[in-house]
Amino acid sequence: MTIRIFDSGDDLALAVSRQLASRVQSIQLTDRTPRLVLTGGSIATKIYGRLSAESGARWSAAHYWWGDERFVPEGHEDRNDRQAREGFLDRLAVPDEHIHAMPALDGGLEIAEAADAYAAQLPEEPFDVVLLGVGPDAHIASLFPGHPQVHELERLAVEVLDSPKPPPERITLTYPALNHTRATWFVVSGADKAEAVAKALAGTPIDEAPAAGARGIEETMWFLDTAAASKLPR
Numbered sequence: 001m002t003i004r005i006f007d008s009g010d011d012l013a014l015a016v017s018r019q020l021a022s023r024v025q026s027i028q029l030t031d032r033t034p035r036l037v038l039t040g041g042s043i044a045t046k047i048y049g050r051l052s053a054e055s056g057a058r059w060s061a062a063h064y065w066w067g068d069e070r071f072v073p074e075g076h077e078d079r080n081d082r083q084a085r086e087g088f089l090d091r092l093a094v095p096d097e098h099i100h101a102m103p104a105l106d107g108g109l110e111i112a113e114a115a116d117a118y119a120a121q122l123p124e125e126p127f128d129v130v131l132l133g134v135g136p137d138a139h140i141a142s143l144f145p146g147h148p149q150v151h152e153l154e155r156l157a158v159e160v161l162d163s164p165k166p167p168p169e170r171i172t173l174t175y176p177a178l179n180h181t182r183a184t185w186f187v188v189s190g191a192d193k194a195e196a197v198a199k200a201l202a203g204t205p206i207d208e209a210p211a212a213g214a215r216g217i218e219e220t221m222w223f224l225d226t227a228a229a230s231k232l233p234r
């Protein structure tokens with residue numbers, strides 16, 4: 001596991017955008033298609049805004065999934081896919097068939113069916129990078145402390161009906177899907193996340209700190225700003 005600490009959220013976002021571009025580029029140099037899992041959340045907006053066409057990565061040739069999504073109508077401002085489309089997918093001309101968005105409330109499926117439909121769309125091969133924001137309660141994706149979804153080992157995507165953070169209805173990947181990845185990159189900014197980061201890195205049980213349960217097969221990186229890192233032991 002690697003921890004990188006930056007002076008500010010802006011510095012963190014720039015570093016993650018550069019490292020992601022370089023990872024995508026090196027995968028493409030081996031003639032593989034990069035498979036990336038996106039996150040919602042505040043720092044993700046900054047990262048997406050810094051992804052650029054000049055970086056050397058062919059963003060339009062990569063494929064994108066989500067770690068979680070809010071079960072609201074398509075195009076709703078709470079949708080994590082809208083955030084990513086506005087942040088970079090539209091700007092960098094990523095074709096629709098590469099964007100594997102989770103089903104929406106108005107998509108014609110009940111939420112549990114929608115979760116199963118999404119699970120069926122996941123690749124068999126591992127993801128290349130799973131990006132994860134972390135909430136102040138140490139949640140990742142929509143795996144919340146004390147909620148049964150953290151113990152799901154069979155289904156790859158599940159419904160959440162009572163998210164403590166609005167909106168209440170969501171779909172989330174579970175650990176078996178999130179951890180089927182070469183690399184896991186946590187991206188965390190702000191003093192309100194400091195305790196969550198400290199708990200996760202101390203190996204607190206997943207029931208209390210879901211972030212403690214995510215890891216990549218080859219690499220687990222924590223990108224923190226100094227505020228988010230402020231409760232780590234020296």
Ligand SMILES: O=C1O[C@H](COP(=O)(O)O)[C@@H](O)[C@H](O)[C@H]1O
Binds near residue numbers: 039042069
């Ligand atoms: O609700 C969510 O929250 C987390 C963290 O968001 P943040 O704004 O506190 O950084 C995010 O990772 C997740 O994708 C999202 O749906």
